[in-house]
Every structure is written in structure tokens, then in C-alpha cells.
Amino acid sequence: DAGVIQSPRHEVTEMGQEVTLRCKPISGHNSLFWYRQTMMRGLELLIYFNNNVPIDDSGMPEDRFSAKMPNASFSTLKIQPSEPRDSAVYFCASSLRSSGRQMPRTDTQYFGPGTRLTVL
Amino acid sequence: QKEVEQNSGPLSVPEGAIASLNCTYSDRGSQSFFWYRQYSGKSPELIMFIYSNGDKEDGRFTAQLNKASQYVSLLIRDSQPSDSATYLCAVNIDAAGNKLTFGGGTRVLVKP
Numbered sequence: 001d002a003g004v005i006q007s008p009r010h011e012v013t014e015m016g017q018e019v020t021l022r023c024k025p026i027s028g029h030n031s032l033f034w035y036r037q038t039m040m041r042g043l044e045l046l047i048y049f050n051n052n053v054p055i056d057d058s059g060m061p062e063d064r065f066s067a068k069m070p071n072a073s074f075s076t077l078k079i080q081p082s083e084p085r086d087s088a089v090y091f092c093a094s095s096l097r098s099s100g101r102q103m104p105r106t107d108t109q110y111f112g113p114g115t116r117l118t119v120l
Numbered sequence: 121q122k123e124v125e126q127n128s129g130p131l132s133v134p135e136g137a138i139a140s141l142n143c144t145y146s147d148r149g150s151q152s153f154f155w156y157r158q159y160s161g162k163s164p165e166l167i168m169f170i171y172s173n174g175d176k177e178d179g180r181f182t183a184q185l186n187k188a189s190q191y192v193s194l195l196i197r198d199s200q201p202s203d204s205a206t207y208l209c210a211v212n213i214d215a216a217g218n219k220l221t222f223g224g225g226t227r228v229l230v231k232p
Binding site: 043097107 | 151152154162163164165166169171208212214218219220221222223224225
């Protein structure tokens with residue numbers, strides 16, 4: 001089975017340009033997560049969705065960042081306008097959130113290969 | 121204070137020895153704890169999770185949880201050069217959700 005698919009794998013752009021990162025979660029998974037990883041800040045959760053609905057976007061750094069999930073098999077993370085400090089590896093992850101009240105939650109998150117973004 | 125703290129390393133371990141990695145967390149309400157492995161240039165992959173105090177073993181890996189002291193550890197027995205990677209500790213502080221907070225990771229180097 002295909003894992004989480006991300007595109008593009010590498011993106012080099014100039015400051016001020018719009019950047020769109022794409023993610024296809026594992027088929028059947030109902031939770032999707034966007035992370036950003038840098039040497040300075042480590043792996044940070046930006047936003048996550050359950051059943052295509054954004055649940056927590058508290059990690060989105062500022063209004064320049066937006067994320068959508070129009071259907072269960074596709075999500076985008078957009079940065080407009082991009083800045084050099086946005087340079088990082090962006091990971092998408094998905095998991096299967098079981099129904100019912102499982103306490104505590106131990107859903108496994110499966111990560112995509114990441115998109116390495118460089119903003120010049 | 122960061123919510124999840126790890127020693128960045130590198131932790132240098134001879135082949136065949138035990139590697140011991142520690143992670144502390146600040147939120148006493150944390151429910152479940154995860155260890156991920158990340159090879160250089162690759163994405164994180166789950167090794168194991170734990171949510172009850174005590175030890176949990178899976179092959180050469182043992183996770184240990186002490187909620188009173190707010191730490192979780194990972195032991196790697198019979199370390200192999202292929203275990204050389206960065207190990208990320210993650211904590212789920214949302215009892216009903218599945219939001220993970222990651223530590224900065226510990227880089228492990230297993231020397232033949």
C-alpha cells in the first residue's frame with residue numbers, strides 16, 4: 001500500500017512568492033497533520049484535521065499560512081507570501097482515529113517523506 | 121521551559137551495548153507517550169508507545185514510564201550501527217485528541 005504522499009519533494013522559491021504544498025493521506029485514515037521541522041525549533045505541529053475538519057490550528061505561525069482539506073484524500077498547506085524564515089522541511093502525517101472514546105489515545109501517525117522548502 | 125525535553129546528544133554507544141535515552145515532560149495531564157526514530161534526511165517512524173507506568177518491551181526496545189517523575193525513557197539493547205539515528209520523544213497531552221508535542225530529539229551514534 002502507498003504511504004502518505006507529499007509533493008513537491010523539494011521547492012525553491014523567492015521571498016514573496018506563494019508556495020503550495022500538497023498531501024495525500026493513507027487511504028482510510030481520517031486524521032491528517034501538518035508539521036514543520038527546523039534545526040532550531042525541531043518538529044512542530046502546525047495544524048491537524050479530523051474527518052476533513054480543522055481541529056487545532058494553534059501552531060500555524062501567522063496569517064500567511066493556511067491549510068485546507070477539501071476531501072478525505074487531499075490536503076494543502078499554503079504560504080503567501082513566503083519569507084526566508086519559512087525555510088524548513090514540512091511533513092504531512094495521517095492516522096486512523098478510532099471511533100468511540102478510547103482513552104488514552106495511541107493512534108499511530110504515519111509520516112510522509114516531507115517537502116524541503118527553501119525561500120531565498 | 122520546553123514542554124518536552126531531550127538531551128540532543130550525540131549519544132555514542134559501542135556496538136552491542138545498551139543505549140539509554142531520556143525524555144522529560146512538563147504537563148502532568150499527559151496521557152500517552154511515543155518514541156519515533158528519524159534517520160538523517162528521512163521522516164519519523166514510530167518505534168513504540170506507552171501509557172501505563174512501568175516497562176514495555178518490544179524486541180530490542182524497552183520503553184519506561186514514570187508519571188510521578190514525569191519522565192519516559194527508551195532502552196535499545198544490543199545496539200547496532202543501523203540504530204544510528206535521531207530518536208524523538210512525543211507526548212499526547214490532549215486526552216480526547218491526538219495532538220503530539222515532540223521533543224528536540226537525541227542523536228544516537230552506534231560505533232562498530
